[in-house]
Amino acid sequence: MDFPDFYLNALKSTANLSGRRRPPSFSPPPPSFPSPPHSPDISSLPESQVPDIPPDLLKKILSRLPIRSLLRFRCVCKPWLKLISNPQFSILFQKGKIAIRGGKGLLYDLHLDSESDRVSMVGLHYPRKKKEIGGTEEVEMPQFEILGSCKGLLLIKHDIDFYLWNPSTRQCMKVLLYPRSDERFEYDRVLTGSGLCYDSVTDEFKAVMAYRYPYRGGYRFNGDRGIAVAACLKSRRWTNVYFPYKLKSGDSGPVVNERLHWVVKRDEDERADAWNLGYKDSDRVRRGWRDCCDYLPSWEDMSDISYWEEDDYTTDDWEEEDIFKKGKEQHRMRIRT
Amino acid sequence: MASSIENNNEKLTLKSSDGEEFLVEKHVALQSTLLQNMLDSDCSSADVIPLPKIDARTLALVLGYCKKHADASSSKQGELNSFDSEFLKDMDMGALFNLVLAANFMEIKGLLDIAAQKIADTIKDKPHQEVREIFHVENDYTPEEEAAVREENRWAFEGFP
Numbered sequence: 001m002d003f004p005d006f007y008l009n010a011l012k013s014t015a016n017l018s019g020r021r022r023p024p025s026f027s028p029p030p031p032s033f034p035s036p037p038h039s040p041d042i043s044s045l046p047e048s049q050v051p052d053i054p055p056d057l058l059k060k061i062l063s064r065l066p067i068r069s070l071l072r073f074r075c076v077c078k079p080w081l082k083l084i085s086n087p088q089f090s091i092l093f094q095k096g097k098i099a100i101r102g103g104k105g106l107l108y109d110l111h112l113d114s115e116s117d118r119v120s121m122v123g124l125h126y127p128r129k130k131k132e133i134g135g136t137e138e139v140e141m142p143q144f145e146i147l148g149s150c151k152g153l154l155l156i157k158h159d160i161d162f163y164l165w166n167p168s169t170r171q172c173m174k175v176l177l178y179p180r181s182d183e184r185f186e187y188d189r190v191l192t193g194s195g196l197c198y199d200s201v202t203d204e205f206k207a208v209m210a211y212r213y214p215y216r217g218g219y220r221f222n223g224d225r226g227i228a229v230a231a232c233l234k235s236r237r238w239t240n241v242y243f244p245y246k247l248k249s250g251d252s253g254p255v256v257n258e259r260l261h262w263v264v265k266r267d268e269d270e271r272a273d274a275w276n277l278g279y280k281d282s283d284r285v286r287r288g289w290r291d292c293c294d295y296l297p298s299w300e301d302m303s304d305i306s307y308w309e310e311d312d313y314t315t316d317d318w319e320e321e322d323i324f325k326k327g328k329e330q331h332r333m334r335i336r337t
Numbered sequence: 338m339a340s341s342i343e344n345n346n347e348k349l350t351l352k353s354s355d356g357e358e359f360l361v362e363k364h365v366a367l368q369s370t371l372l373q374n375m376l377d378s379d380c381s382s383a384d385v386i387p388l389p390k391i392d393a394r395t396l397a398l399v400l401g402y403c404k405k406h407a408d409a410s411s412s413k414q415g416e417l418n419s420f421d422s423e424f425l426k427d428m429d430m431g432a433l434f435n436l437v438l439a440a441n442f443m444e445i446k447g448l449l450d451i452a453a454q455k456i457a458d459t460i461k462d463k464p465h466q467e468v469r470e471i472f473h474v475e476n477d478y479t480p481e482e483e484a485a486v487r488e489e490n491r492w493a494f495e496g497f498p
Contacts (some may be wrong), residue, residue, distance in 0.1 A: 064457035064458075077478065080475050
């Protein structure tokens with residue numbers, strides 16, 4: 001019979017491409033025996049031989065691993081190191097469910113200067129600016145700001161460029177340019193908060209930045225309020241977000257249910273609320289954070305909060321016990337809507 | 338398009354790498370995109386379809402999965418999920434590898450996903466030396482090279498040999 005091309009191609013694609021392999025330490029399975037063409041009893045069938053996993057399948061398996069495992073498995077062999085460090089591999093990550101471990105985890109070797117709010121990397125390889133992906137010329141980036149993290153990627157600003165950085169592969173991708181010609185960026189604004197979140201509906205990452213305007217000519221521009229800008233990393237469009245609030249903490253909160261949270265304050269009302277700025281229209285998702293404002297997490301502690309399981313999150317009825325970590329102490333508090 | 342697809346009672350024969358033949362109902366075979374495409378094209382259903390990369394034991398497992406999912410496609414997802422986890426529960430690595438390869442070859446996405454996830458879950462907390470054994474990979478690092486790669490990510494190895 002004639003088999004169609006896709007069948008033959010499928011056969012070829014399963015050919016062993018994974019290079020050297022240790023000879024198996026067990027004997028080959030016993031020869032098969034003829035049997036009638038009915039689904040045979042599984043226990044009567046000979047043991048399967050352990051097969052080689054071709055690279056494309058290996059990629060599918062490894063992309064399901066947490067970052068920590070991947071970092072260790074770079075030591076398995078050189079082909080694995082190459083695979084895990086491949087730029088294509090980081091693309092898989094963007095769709096995976098991998099959380100950055102803050103504080104004691106992945107960013108363990110980050111040096112956080114709380115005064116300047118700048119982060120410099122010690123120990124971990126920091127992002128390098130490449131002329132192009134795969135290019136050989138590398139320029140070190142000693143000073144940069146981490147604007148947020150989501151799904152295992154960091155949003156990093158260096159000079160006027162924005163990068164997405166995958167710490168597990170050390171791949172860096174330029175995603176945005178600071179829109180200097182845009183009138184929204186004319187004024188001397190102060191970046192008071194930023195974050196990165198992922199929108200599964202449009203399958204893209206969004207960078208969110210909140211700014212405050214300093215005094216100008218004796219009066220405050222835009223009152224006491226800030227302004228927020230969201231940028232879609234796929235379409236590279238910048239959008240204003242309705243944001244009549246002042247950020248209570250400069251650091252972005254956790255990304256839960258694809259929403260980036262912040263603690264904000266209304267000028268006529270001292271109550272701190274958490275706002276979702278993940279989408280174009282910031283819809284309010286929860287309030288009543290007043291009691292925990294004393295424990296407002298620093299950037300580092302915020303990373304711990306991202307341990308929150310998405311299942312624990314309910315938009316309307318927040319009665320889960322939340323855990324804030326402050327130093328080595330753990331504060332538990334119940335939040336009611 | 339082969340008219341025979343409309344008849345759910347028709348069967349086709351699949352032949353494993355070790356010569357075992359399996360008689361499969363068509364609606365079960367349709368779980369595999371590869372087989373579906375073959376049935377849609379001009380391959381006569383009377384022929385035996387050889388699957389030279391898949392041994393009999395693995396093919397039996399794959400077809401067990403397909404049958405459950407074909408028969409239960411309209412029923413509740415929860416039931417299928419518990420079947421899936423039970424299906425993979427006590428499977429050893431060799432069987433899982435074969436399943437992943439077979440699912441990839443036969444283009445059965447659901448099976449590929451759960452088997453790949455199961456492998457990932459099994460190895461994620463294992464030391465890399467053990468992962469080498471599991472994947473039968475030769476260590477091509479010199480001790481110095483391996484130490485250097487390890488040093489780059491020292492924290493990841495805390496608590497590991």
